[in-house]
Amino acid sequence: MSSPAVARLEPAQCSYTYFRQHHLLPNTPCLFPRTLVERWPLLSRWLDKHGNLDWNHLEDQYGALEVTCIDLAPVADEPAPSTFASLLHLWRRGDGRAKYLKDWHLPLAVFRAGERDVKGKGKERVRDEVYEVPDVCLDDWLNEYEGDEGAGRRDDFRFVYVGGGDTFTPLHRDIYSSYSISTQIYGSKRWYLFPPSCTPSLRPLIVAAERQGSSVNCDAWPDVLKADFRAQGMLVVEQAAGETIFVPSGWFHSVHNLSHPTLSLNHNWLNSHILPAVYSALAYEAARCREAVDDVRDMLVEQARREGKGEDGWRREWEETVDGLVERSEGWSWPTFWRMTLNTLSNLDVSTSTLAERARRSRWPPVPPEVRPSVAFVVSQVRPLVDDFCAREEQEWRWLDGLDRVLEEVEGELERLAM
Numbered sequence: 001m002s003s004p005a006v007a008r009l010e011p012a013q014c015s016y017t018y019f020r021q022h023h024l025l026p027n028t029p030c031l032f033p034r035t036l037v038e039r040w041p042l043l044s045r046w047l048d049k050h051g052n053l054d055w056n057h058l059e060d061q062y063g064a065l066e067v068t069c070i071d072l073a074p075v076a077d078e079p080a081p082s083t084f085a086s087l088l089h090l091w092r093r094g095d096g097r098a099k100y101l102k103d104w105h106l107p108l109a110v111f112r113a114g115e116r117d118v119k120g121k122g123k124e125r126v127r128d129e130v131y132e133v134p135d136v137c138l139d140d141w142l143n144e145y146e147g148d149e150g151a152g153r154r155d156d157f158r159f160v161y162v163g164g165g166d167t168f169t170p171l172h173r174d175i176y177s178s179y180s181i182s183t184q185i186y187g188s189k190r191w192y193l194f195p196p197s198c199t200p201s202l203r204p205l206i207v208a209a210e211r212q213g214s215s216v217n218c219d220a221w222p223d224v225l226k227a228d229f230r231a232q233g234m235l236v237v238e239q240a241a242g243e244t245i246f247v248p249s250g251w252f253h254s255v256h257n258l259s260h261p262t263l264s265l266n267h268n269w270l271n272s273h274i275l276p277a278v279y280s281a282l283a284y285e286a287a288r289c290r291e292a293v294d295d296v297r298d299m300l301v302e303q304a305r306r307e308g309k310g311e312d313g314w315r316r317e318w319e320e321t322v323d324g325l326v327e328r329s330e331g332w333s334w335p336t337f338w339r340m341t342l343n344t345l346s347n348l349d350v351s352t353s354t355l356a357e358r359a360r361r362s363r364w365p366p367v368p369p370e371v372r373p374s375v376a377f378v379v380s381q382v383r384p385l386v387d388d389f390c391a392r393e394e395q396e397w398r399w400l401d402g403l404d405r406v407l408e409e410v411e412g413e414l415e416r417l418a419m
Contacts, residue, residue: 006193006237006245011035016371019136019246024273027248029193029235032136034242037183040131042265043242046185051241053186053263055092059085065109072167073098091164091261100167100257106130106160107265111363123363131265133365134244137181139372140269143364144347145340150361158267165260170215171206173199173252175331177281178270182255183244187262189255192218193235196250201232218254249274250281272373272381275341279385282330282337286394289325296321319399334389334396338406341382345413349375375417383414 007022007030014036023030037043045061048054063085071080078095081087090096107126114125133140146155161169161182171192174180194202202216209216218226226234238258239245247253249270270278290297297318304313326333347355347367359366372378386407390397397403 004233004235006031006191006235009033014136016135016138020273020373023246023248027250027274029248029251030246031237031239032244032246036134036136036244037131037242040183041128042130042185045129046263051186053261055088059088062106062109063088065106067101067104069099069101071099087162094260097164097166097260100161100163100169102159102161102163102169104160104162105156105158107158108156108363120360123365126363135371136246137179137267137269138365138367139271140267140364140367141271141275141340141344142176142178142269143267144362144367145343147362147364148343149363156363157269158265161262161264161266163257163262165257165262168217168219168256169254170209171202171218171252171254173250174247174268176268176270177250177274177278178268179249179274180247180266180268181244182239182247182264182266184239184241185263185265186241187257187259188241189239189257189262189264190219191235191237191239191245191247191256192254193237193247194229194252195233198229198232198234199250199252201229202252216254219256249277272344272378275381276385279337279388282326282332282334285330286322286326286334286396289329290322290394293321293325316399319394319396320401323396323400335400335403335406338389338403338410342406342410342413345378345382345410345417348372348378348413349417379414379417382410386410386414 007028009018009030009032011033013019013022014032019030022028045057046054063083065084067081067084067087069081069087075095075098078090079086081090081096081099084101087096087099087101090099107130110126110130111122114122117125140157142157146153146157157178171194205216221229226236230236237245297314300314300318304310307313323333323335327336347358352368355366355368390407397407
């Protein structure tokens with residue numbers, strides 16, 4: 001019996017409709033062919049006509065940008081790069097094999113440079129110099145929310161990963177239990193992918209590694225352990241230059257660079273298809289944080305009792321403490337989750353001109369209706385979460401500043417969309 005394999009899509013299967021039916025809804029991984037990205041400007045700018053890295057162009061264009069690398073195996077007398085140019089110099093002479101530039105916000109840096117040169121042209125600069133977001137991942141609630149320049153939001157979930165030949169990303173699950181998509185620009189990688197059903201078997205390995213101050217390297221596993229996880233559904237695939245891999249929500253994965261160096265363009269994203277899973281992951285983290293600082297709650301309750309203040313004397317401070325801990329742990333918390341949801345709902349079922357106007361102040365392009373599921377589907381995904389959140393024993397909506405108003409607006413948008 002042959003091992004299961006990651007689906008490799010044909011060019012005709014690269015439409016949003018096909019992707020949604022066969023991979024978003026069932027939450028299964030796939031590899032897109034080069035045709036998905038063949039028109040990206042970076043392919044002719046970052047690579048020469050033979051498909052090799054254009055070292056000179058990369059240094060001229062981005063060399064002055066500051067970078068922070070991790071070093072998996074420091075080499076004596078090998079300098080720590082402080083700029084992209086210094087990292088390129090190491091790699092160009094064959095050194096720096098253990099240095100890894102991860103989560104580099106290069107698209108955001110290009111956007112900022114475009115805005116400095118000509119106000120309002122940052123998005124065009126990214127499109128003309130780097131890439132245009134494929135339709136299959138354009139329905140992205142994270143980047144659509146965080147990309148609102150008019151609201152002063154500064155985050156971005158689009159990254160460049162550039163790693164030496166001896167680097168890897170340890171076993172992990174993506175932030176917010178989101179999707180991720182990664183296009184290999186140069187070199188190749190090996191991916192180990194684990195469906196959510198493997199999570200109970202993986203957690204003890206991760207915890208044990210963390211206790212030792214290390215991480216899980218799937219490439220180093222003995223054959224018997226790899227065979228055991230294959231039997232549980234683990235998939236292993238090698239990704240070549242030009243291919244784009246889709247990693248579903250909740251799938252743990254480990255990524256190993258096979259060439260020196262490698263370069264990829266990634267981003268994390270989420271939408272209505274996985275909103276219940278994202279909500280559950282946030283609820284789990286909130287519960288974990290509550291348990292971790294339960295002694296603080298006891299102190300606040302006792303202080304309020306002595307002062308005769310009752311629940312109002314401790315509950316708000318307690319909920320703000322938990323919310324702050326979740327924010328530090330996860331990078332967001334309930335207020336951001338619901339504001340993101342409100343932002344997306346307000347962009348549904350509105351005129352094209354309204355979408356275009358809102359997109360003018362955003363780093364994210366407008367999302368046309370044809371690359372989103374139906375309004376009814378989105379409402380059906382959001383409504384149960386609102387009901388569940390309002391019924392939670394913790395009543396965060398009552399104690400966290402402004403969250404009650406956000407939920408009222410979410411309710412209003414759901415009513416508008418249901419009419």
